[in-house]
Amino acid sequence: MQHRAKKFSTRAKAIASAAAVAAVGAGVAGAFSASADTTSAAPAAAPIAVGSEATTTSAHLTADAATRAARAALDAAEQEGQRVTVAVVDRNGNTVVTLRGDGAGPQSYESAVRKAFTAVAWNAPTSELAERLENAPNLKDIPGTLFLGGGAPVAHDDAPIAGIGVAGAPSGDLDEKFARAGVAALGDGR
Template identity: 80%
Template sequence: MSNETQQQQVTAIGKPARTRLVIAGAAVAVVAAGAVGIASVNAQRPDPAAQAPIAADVSDADLQQSTHLTLAAATRAAQSALDAAVKANQRVTVAVVDRNGNTIVVLRGDGAGPQSYESAQEKAFTAVSWNAPTSQLTERLKSAPQLADIPGTLFLGGGAPVQAKGGAPIAGIGVAGAPSGDQDEEFARAGVAALG
């Protein structure tokens, strides 16, 4: 066999061998990069034990506690208000909010109008915010009409505050959907009465 033929065979064999080496080298590089990536991600995630919250010894004078209705109590009040409305053949929605105005429960009675859902929540929020029935608050609008501009409020009859012993507001009950605010408020008061 001539030298030229041998060189052609070596060259023919060498090319695939080089290609395999290049591919193998690339695969090793990809695996190594993945391992480095995993290691760097783990390095960025500190030990969970090292993330323990920092405890502060806060004095009682710097703390404030508030009283909230339980879900069971709020549901009982809402159901009592809805039952009073059904007994009067009215289709309403009842909402109960906590001291901060957050909705605890809403019961939409069969056939209640679509506007009643939001209105009930706003009446409940208004009652707890001012710790007064919304029917009384409508009188305040005569001397301070800008109160009606406060977001989330509705100065129509139908909202009643729930008070703890001592008169502090802890919740509000709003009813909407009856033909008059007086009726809505009567049903809201039935909800308050159910709480004792």
């Protein structure tokens, strides 16, 4: 049994082609007219000005200052033969700069960032905060924190503006010593 393909007439081919072109054209025209129709859109609302009593201004550590602090902390560690990572975070806990020293362990990166965040969040050295865990052990459950020595806050007019975290030395005391060297590179840090 042989199947013979039916031949379409020229007229059928022309009608099918015209229908396909019309469908594509309608879709394109509809998409164009939908994106071009701005006359029915509501006018944009004008910005509303708020008074100064509704806003606040805060100081931030510059990227250059953060880099200078991180470099000072890393240099202090290298002078003592320690392989560490240094992180500087802003007041909101966002990492501004991280320097990973030659040979620093893989865990040191995240630990340095978390120590820096913890120091700025509480405006206190992380070694002091670690001591608070005895009375409030749930503090360690706060996301992003690390209550081990090695984090030092940076403050301006007694308000925290950054944190410096160091990780990788054999003790939190050494890590914190290097973090404080970073703060010292910024002046008195207070």
